[in-house]
Amino acid sequence: MGQNIAITLNNVSKCYKRYARPVDRLKELLLPGKTYAQEFWALRDVSFEVIKGETMGIIGRNGAGKSTLLQVICGTLTPTSGELQVNGRVAALLELGAGFNPEFTGRENVYMNGAIMGLSRQEVDERFDQIAAFADIGDFIDQSVKTYSSGMYVRLAFASAIHVYPDILIVDEALAVGDMFFQAKCMARMRKMMDSGVTVLFVSHDIGSVKSLCQRCAFIEHGQLINIGKASLVVDNYLNNIRNTTNQELKKQLVETIQRVEVSTKKISQQQNNKPQTISKSNFEILVKTDGEINFSDSVYRYGDGGAKLLDIKVLNSLHQVTEQLEYKEDFYIQASILFEKYFSTFSAGYLIRDLKGIEIIGSTTTTENIDMPAVEPGEVYIIEAKTLNILNDGIYTIVFGVELPVLPNEQHIFLDVIDNSVVFKINPPMNPMQRFWSRAYAPVKINFSKINK
Incomplete structure (x- = not known):
């Protein structure tokens, strides 16, 4: 030894x-x-x-x-x-x-x-x-x-x-x-x-x-x-093992329910001005649009049961431009394109931001934001765009993005397509050093003070 x-x-x-x-x-x-x-x-x-x-x-x-x-x-x-x-x-x-x-x-x-x-x-x-x-x-x-x-x-x-x-x-x-x-x-x-x-x-x-x-x-x-x-x-690897097992168990429970769901023929059309149609006013905007597929790098970790496929994931700055760097307190967007290969009566999509140690910092989903997603048909492509404020400290971060099938009423989800480390981006330190903070994330606060005379 x-x-x-x-x-x-x-x-x-x-x-x-x-x-x-x-x-x-x-x-x-x-x-x-x-x-x-x-x-x-x-x-x-x-x-x-x-x-x-x-x-x-x-x-x-x-x-x-x-x-x-x-x-x-x-x-x-x-x-x-x-x-x-x-x-x-x-x-x-x-x-x-x-x-x-x-x-x-x-x-x-x-x-x-x-x-x-x-x-x-x-x-x-x-x-x-x-x-x-x-x-x-x-x-x-x-x-x-x-x-x-x-x-x-x-x-x-x-x-x-x-x-x-x-x-x-x-x-x-x-x-x-x-x-x-x-x-x-x-x-x-x-x-x-x-x-x-x-x-x-x-x-x-x-x-x-x-x-x-x-x-x-x-x-x-x-x-x-x-x-x-x-x-x-x-x-x-452990989480992927659990997710695959969970997916199989949930699928067995849902087989009879899914078979009884009537296939919806309702389509979501674009507005006459050819702008993407906003389905909900929220931190998420669900847009209908055809987009191309990109090749993700070999470093990504992908899993899911299929039926939906993530085509592209991007980080956009406050000017709605693709970027790999964000500024202190800047508004930004996380955007993903999804191709549906099967009929689903509804779906859920969301993101999670981690630091380089793998610690989960912040994230949200359409379910968390109380957005009722529509039924989708094979061949339809959706763009999910989440707008939020940068509250992260300077450093390097990665994004997990996923498409899931909600299972009600127990609020479990079947993972359809999830890509880990799909995007790597950097947060720049504030221009004013006095505005620096030492936690991983920042939340705006109101501070009051008063003086007591003796």
């Missing part, structure tokens, strides 16, 4: 035996050589390395094997086969309830946890006040843990884990239990630990957090490693 490697897994597998009836377990004990169990492989031949000091995300659906993998790394589960090497002290926040004795007080559990981690009583004495202050549970520190709320439990568990000064910190969705102030406090501490070189394994369903915190990410599905690599790319 290299000195720069924190964790190595080589074909790690974990198998559980499941019995249809309790008596089958007894039969297997009494009749050696014959099995009555059904094997369930929670992990199957998982191999990867975690470099010291990096933050590795682990994503997957419920039941994919993420928690089992973390328990194997922590040593609370023994793998059925494969090799595992861990280089350094591990502190873990796994599922709520793991690690503490419910009959012990908070204080006693802190000392027990420290002993398990290899700390002497004197070392725990030196850190106890810091642990208690971070947990901030007051007099409950001397009450039995079984009386704690879930929020109090995770406060003490996180405080105990970080104050053993681990080489490797493992967090499995536990922070979602705490209140918003404590979550912010934990995130700030985790970032500080990452900056100091602590290796972090981070399991979360919050894709934004995974993209923001993690350099690399592993995608686990049905106990197998599907993909590992740069966090933003692996997350896109």
Whole structure:
């Protein structure tokens, strides 16, 4: 194991035996050589390395094997086969309830946890006040843990884990239990630990957090490693997997409904002055027009079920000119051409703007803007144009644009055609340096002030 490697897994597998009836377990004990169990492989031949000091995300659906993998790394589960090497002290926040004795007080559990981690009583004495202050549970520190709320439990568990000064910190969705102030406090501490070189394994369903915190990410599905690599790319692969599955499930539900929909013959015609016809006065303008198709670059990420095809996507400045740069507080447009290849009784279209880290900043859809879209026929082309104000800080951004089929009343959508990273554009800093702001986005505010004479 290299000195720069924190964790190595080589074909790690974990198998559980499941019995249809309790008596089958007894039969297997009494009749050696014959099995009555059904094997369930929670992990199957998982191999990867975690470099010291990096933050590795682990994503997957419920039941994919993420928690089992973390328990194997922590040593609370023994793998059925494969090799595992861990280089350094591990502190873990796994599922709520793991690690503490419910009959012990908070204080006693802190000392027990420290002993398990290899700390002497004197070392725990030196850190106890810091642990208690971070947990901030007051007099409950001397009450039995079984009386704690879930929020109090995770406060003490996180405080105990970080104050053993681990080489490797493992967090499995536990922070979602705490209140918003404590979550912010934990995130700030985790970032500080990452900056100091602590290796972090981070399991979360919050894709934004995974993209923001993690350099690399592993995608686990049905106990197998599907993909590992740069966090933003692996997350896109994971989301595409979910979207395809969701599309298929929704399509099955809609087959009978769609078959009953009468084909509409209503056409939307242009006005006599040959200007595109505005369907709605809103932040979105839906225009009917024939337009050509462009070839998107190889860097785009495209998915969808078909039936509609995005032909072109552009960013237009306040003068309605195609641009790759926008100015501070400038009005601008996001425009997309859509060719419909099937009949749909309605549709939805919208955009999402991300920064280069993949963090979703702002966006909207025709559904969000309460625009009722008309039925469309095969061969019709629509131009969707969204007009908005630039509230973004200077930097480089990308646009996701999508066409979807709304599924009412549960407000789910079938993705017809979605293009990720369809447009890359730049926001220039304000001409006046005094107008700069430090957040990702800006919203106009009114500020009042008054002076109180003494």
